[in-house]
Amino acid sequence: MSRLVNKTKRRRSRMSIREERTAYLYLIPAFLGLTFITYLPLLGVFTISFFEWKGISSPKFVGFYNYVKLFTRDHFFKDSIIVTIYFSLLAVAGSMIYSLFIAMLLNRKIPARGFFRAIFYVPYVLPATAVYIGWSWLYETNFGLFNYLLTKVGLKRVQFIANSKLVVPSLALISVWLAGNLIVIFLAGLQNVPQIYHEAAEIDGANSWQRFRHITVPCMTPIIFYNLLMSLITNMQIVVPALSLTDGGPGNSSMFMTYLMYRYAFKSNQMGYACAISFIFFIIIAIFTGILFATSKAWIFYEGGD
Amino acid sequence: MKVLKKVMVLLLVVAMVFGAMACSKDSTTSDGDKTTSQQDKDSGKKSGDTKTGEKVKLTFSIWGGQDEQANTQAVADKFNASQDRIEVEVIAIPWENYLTKLNSMATANELPDTGMMMETAVIPYAKEGMFLDVSDMFAGQEVLDCLAFKYDGKVVAYSSANEILLLFYNRDMFDAAGIPYPPADAANAWTWDEFVHTAKLLTLDANGKNATEAGFDPDNIVQYGCSVENLTWQLEVWALSNGGGYFSEDGKELIIDNPATIEAIQKVADLYLVDKVAPLSTGTTDDGIPRTIITGKVAMATNGQWNIGTCLNTAKKEGLNYGVAVLPYMKEKVTICTGGPTVVFSQTKHPEEAKEWLRWYNSIENSWALIETGTWMPIFEEYYTNEELTRKWVENEAFPPYDEYKSAVIDYALGYTKQASWYYTDNIDNFYAVLGSVLGEVWTGGTTVEKAITGNMDVLRDAFEGK
Numbered sequence: 001m002s003r004l005v006n007k008t009k010r011r012r013s014r015m016s017i018r019e020e021r022t023a024y025l026y027l028i029p030a031f032l033g034l035t036f037i038t039y040l041p042l043l044g045v046f047t048i049s050f051f052e053w054k055g056i057s058s059p060k061f062v063g064f065y066n067y068v069k070l071f072t073r074d075h076f077f078k079d080s081i082i083v084t085i086y087f088s089l090l091a092v093a094g095s096m097i098y099s100l101f102i103a104m105l106l107n108r109k110i111p112a113r114g115f116f117r118a119i120f121y122v123p124y125v126l127p128a129t130a131v132y133i134g135w136s137w138l139y140e141t142n143f144g145l146f147n148y149l150l151t152k153v154g155l156k157r158v159q160f161i162a163n164s165k166l167v168v169p170s171l172a173l174i175s176v177w178l179a180g181n182l183i184v185i186f187l188a189g190l191q192n193v194p195q196i197y198h199e200a201a202e203i204d205g206a207n208s209w210q211r212f213r214h215i216t217v218p219c220m221t222p223i224i225f226y227n228l229l230m231s232l233i234t235n236m237q238i239v240v241p242a243l244s245l246t247d248g249g250p251g252n253s254s255m256f257m258t259y260l261m262y263r264y265a266f267k268s269n270q271m272g273y274a275c276a277i278s279f280i281f282f283i284i285i286a287i288f289t290g291i292l293f294a295t296s297k298a299w300i301f302y303e304g305g306d
Numbered sequence: 307m308k309v310l311k312k313v314m315v316l317l318l319v320v321a322m323v324f325g326a327m328a329c330s331k332d333s334t335t336s337d338g339d340k341t342t343s344q345q346d347k348d349s350g351k352k353s354g355d356t357k358t359g360e361k362v363k364l365t366f367s368i369w370g371g372q373d374e375q376a377n378t379q380a381v382a383d384k385f386n387a388s389q390d391r392i393e394v395e396v397i398a399i400p401w402e403n404y405l406t407k408l409n410s411m412a413t414a415n416e417l418p419d420t421g422m423m424m425e426t427a428v429i430p431y432a433k434e435g436m437f438l439d440v441s442d443m444f445a446g447q448e449v450l451d452c453l454a455f456k457y458d459g460k461v462v463a464y465s466s467a468n469e470i471l472l473l474f475y476n477r478d479m480f481d482a483a484g485i486p487y488p489p490a491d492a493a494n495a496w497t498w499d500e501f502v503h504t505a506k507l508l509t510l511d512a513n514g515k516n517a518t519e520a521g522f523d524p525d526n527i528v529q530y531g532c533s534v535e536n537l538t539w540q541l542e543v544w545a546l547s548n549g550g551g552y553f554s555e556d557g558k559e560l561i562i563d564n565p566a567t568i569e570a571i572q573k574v575a576d577l578y579l580v581d582k583v584a585p586l587s588t589g590t591t592d593d594g595i596p597r598t599i600i601t602g603k604v605a606m607a608t609n610g611q612w613n614i615g616t617c618l619n620t621a622k623k624e625g626l627n628y629g630v631a632v633l634p635y636m637k638e639k640v641t642i643c644t645g646g647p648t649v650v651f652s653q654t655k656h657p658e659e660a661k662e663w664l665r666w667y668n669s670i671e672n673s674w675a676l677i678e679t680g681t682w683m684p685i686f687e688e689y690y691t692n693e694e695l696t697r698k699w700v701e702n703e704a705f706p707p708y709d710e711y712k713s714a715v716i717d718y719a720l721g722y723t724k725q726a727s728w729y730y731t732d733n734i735d736n737f738y739a740v741l742g743s744v745l746g747e748v749w750t751g752g753t754t755v756e757k758a759i760t761g762n763m764d765v766l767r768d769a770f771e772g773k
Contacts, residue, residue: 054772055409056434069773075740075765142530142585143603151526162588163750247590251746266406268736269430 042282049276055269066276077277079252080260081284083168084236087256088288090172091235095179096228103186104216117187124180128240135174136161136245161246164253171241171254182227189223190216218301225300229292236285257281361393362659366667367408367421369401385666392659397421412436412653419654420664423463423647425728426735431649432457433732438650440464443661444668448687452643452725465645466668467682469610470719471535471543472641473631474595474618479529479605483508483516488606488631490714492639492722498573501606501634505531505583508605517582524582532606533598534574536589536749538738539726540608540642544570546724548636553770557730560770562741563759570636571745572755579751588749589742599628608633610644611715615681619704630706630714632722641718644726645685680704683719690720733772740769 049066053059070077106117123131138145139160147157160170197215206214217224242248242259249255261281265274368378375398382394397418399407405427411417412434423431431437432455441454441461453465473488480487485507489495496504506517508531515522517531534544545551550566553559561567577584585604587597595613598604600621618628633641648668650660666672668685676682677699689695696716697708705711728734744762747753759766 054430055405056412056431056436058413073765073768075762075769076743142527143601156525159586159750162586164747164752245591246588247742249590249743249746250588250750251752252743253746255743263739266402267739268733269405269409270736 045275045282046279048272049279051272053270053272055271059272062272066273067280069273070276070280076248076252076255076260080255080257083253083255084238084257085284087168087172087175087238087254088232088235090169091175091238092228092231094172094176095182095231095235096224098176099179099182099227100186100220100224103183103190104212106183106187107190117184120183121180123178128178129244131178132174132241132244139170161254162250164250167246167250167254171238171246174241175235175238179231182231185223185227186220189220193219221300222302225292225296229289232288232292233285236288257284362391362656364392364394364420364654364656364660364663365397365418366394366663367397367399367404367418369404369422370398371400372398374398381667381672385663388666392656392663394663415653417651417653419656419660420648420650422466423649425465425644425646425726426738428455428463428647428649428728429457429730429732429734432462436652437462438652438654438657438660440650440661440664443650443665449685450643450687450690450719452723452729453645453685455647455729457730463647463649464668465647465685467645467673467676468643468685468719469612469645469683470641470643470715470723471540471608471633472611472715472718473606473608473633474599474613475606475629475631476599476602476604477627477629479508487629488634490629490631490710492632492713492718495632495639496634498634498636501532502577502581502583505577505606506581507531509583522582527582527585528603530585530598530604531583532577533584533587533594533604534577534608535594536574536587536745537592537594538589538741538745539644539728540610541571541574541589542727543633543640543642544574544636546640546642547633547638548573549638553727553731557727557732560767562766563763566637568755568759571748571759573636575748575751575755578749586749588746600626602626606631611683612681614705615676615679619680628706630711632714632718639722640724641722642726643719643723644728645682678702678704683715687720690716731770733770736772737766737769740766 048059050061050063051059052062052065102120106113106120110116136144141147141157141159141162144160146160150156150158159166161167193216197219198211201211201215237258238256239258239262242254242256243262246254248259248263257277258281261274261277264270264277366378366382368374370378375396378398379396382396386393405424408417408421417436428437437457439460440463443464449464450468453468454461455463455465475488477487485504488501488504503518508529509517509527510529511523512526512528513521513523517524535541542552545562545564545567548566548570550561550564550568550570552562552567554561578586585598587594591597594609595607596617598607600617614630618626622628632639648664650657650664654660670677670684670686670689673682673684677684684690684699689699696712700708700711700716706714731737740762744758744766745755748755748758
């Protein structure tokens with residue numbers, strides 16, 4: 001009896017070893033791709049960050065100088081971290097609430113539902129620069145549409161993107177408006193919330209807020225997590241509004257990290273320094289993503305229980 | 307047997323992956339810098355060195371895409387057809403990657419023979435010895451002095467066009483207010499105070515009151531008197547006008563904390579903040595004239611001459627009635643000039659042919675299409691001094707009336723011009739980026755110019771010194 005058990009065990013493990021080998025074999029192409037397109041460049045960026053390299057002149061090893069300079073005497077760096085995080089928090093919170101709300105409306109049996117679904121998705125597929133230039137004319141201080149309307153009703157002009165305190169919220173609003181992809185994903189998630197839960201709760205006398213709070217939201221947590229993650233990463237890498245509208249200004253108030261990196265790398269040709277920034281930036285995004293993953297276990301509800 | 311099969315599969319997979327990578331590498335090179343032209347150039351160099359009597363092959367790099375490449379190649383083909391010793395091939399590199407690409411080409415010792423260059427990159431490249439001395443390129447033809455980029459006493463590049471800063475104005479707004487037009491000749495240039503006073507008369511609120519009248523409502527302005535461009539490089543003209551500046555004349559010292567400079571920039575900011583005659587502009591986008599004169603909401607605006615060709619002509623056909631005038635002044639009458647250069651890279655093996663090509667490329671005939679539409683001004687002095695040539699250039703419906711343009715642009719350019727600072731200073735791109743950010747809060751009144759500049763002098767100096 002004991003021999004038999006042993007034998008099956010051995011046979012099974014031999015099979016599983018073979019399967020494992022095959023699995024690794026199939027993983028090789030993807031692994032090579034990741035290595036050469038993601039990890040080696042990352043290593044490259046990290047290495048270059050220890051050099052002073054201004055394009056044409058040959059690279060000079062400077063140790064941690066670039067990092068020391070970043071944290072001690074860079075005029076933009078500290079502001080750019082704060083601005084990027086501030087923007088991301090506003091844009092992520094705003095677009096999550098907005099898109100969940102719109103998705104719930106679009107999930108109802110309203111007339112011309114398909115049409116409205118398309119309408120809310122359209123901003124996402126428009127070319128980004130065109131969107132921002134268009135919004136800049138709405139926001140424009142002297143002759144923009146919003147200010148025209150404000151003065152018509154007797155209010156003071158608002159410097160939406162010319163004012164250093166308002167520029168980030170104004171840009172975050174555009175980002176929220178652009179979140180059509182989140183709406184689509186939320187919609188798909190909402191359609192997967194089992195109707196029987198709602199019916200059961202209704203029979204028990206739960207009102208619509210209670211049903212939203214205790215049925216919809218828990219069932220949606222995996223989708224919320226996914227959207228939160230995607231939205232966070234996209235918004236932390238924001239660069240288009242700074243490139244097309246604000247040039248990082250007024251002052252440093254919209255000097256997003258990706259834009260700062262672009263400026264050092266491709267405008268003033270300080271490759272080593274730009275690499276140091278992108279490495280720090282990589283770490284910051286990693287930290288935020290890590291936090292999100294670490295807390296996810298506490299609030300994500302998987303129906304399968306696993 | 308089985309083992310062998312596995313090894314073979316593994317090898318195959320590895321080969322495919324590397325094959326795919328090799329392909330992608332190939333395609334990126336051909337996208338970026340046109341592999342074919344590179345090969346042509348190499349073979350050209352070799353044959354040029356070994357065999358005599360064969361054509362010398364030159365490359366000329368420009369920024370742009372396929373269209374620009376085709377257009378410029380068409381020009382080069384004319385040159386190729388005009389003689390039988392030199393053949394020029396155009397390489398187009400996207401604007402965003404231009405310097406990055408040149409940097410990697412320089413490292414591989416594969417720079418083009420000649421090329422266009424960004425104004426701000428000339429001195430940094432010259433410092434690395436990347437350009438040939440081209441002071442004799444235009445021998446026999448007088449090029450305007452202010453268009454030479456100099457490093458270490460040598461001319462390393464000439465601008466392909468001339469541009470100066472001017473005052474543009476809307477004639478209809480002056481007529482409606484019954485005010486004489488701004489002066490077209492530097493001798494009668496307005497002082498800053500006269501300029502501001504006129505701007506006040508032309509700034510109207512929703513009730514039709516101008517900024518000098520009692521009861522004027524600055525929150526409901528429908529027409530602004532002026533807009534002085536506050537891009538950092540254009541602001542320098544006001545610093546110079548007030549007897550200050552950004553840099554010492556040799557470009558070696560930073561003097562932007564000079565009280566005259568600070569006062570001048572503050573005066574520009576005060577047009578919006580105090581005088582209420584200008585719309586708010588934060589100096590972040592380069593669309594001054596379309597945003598002001600062409601929207602029909604601003605009576606006077608300063609900007610570069612090129613706007614005649616790039617946007618004012620089209621607006622004129624649609625009914626805009628504009629004129630040109632000289633800039634007002636604070637203490638000294640001055641404007642600044644600029645113009646994108648073409649260069650001979652020092653890695654070329656055919657310096658004489660390269661200079662001959664650029665001399666031909668920059669000839670008046672080749673630039674004429676841009677000159678006659680008002681986008682470029684000629685680089686040759688005779689077009690400014692010889693009336694016959696001036697008339698040939700300016701008597702054309704693309705331009706404002708001859709007399710006005712002659713005195714406000716041509717005579718002004720000859721007599722009152724200083725070079726933009728990229729003609730002689732290093733690290734200017736980074737410096738302007740930092741300065742733009744330092745001044746960012748000034749335009750909305752968040753801080754004063756004095757606080758912004760003196761409080762950030764160490765940052766500005768670091769940027770200027772390239773630290």
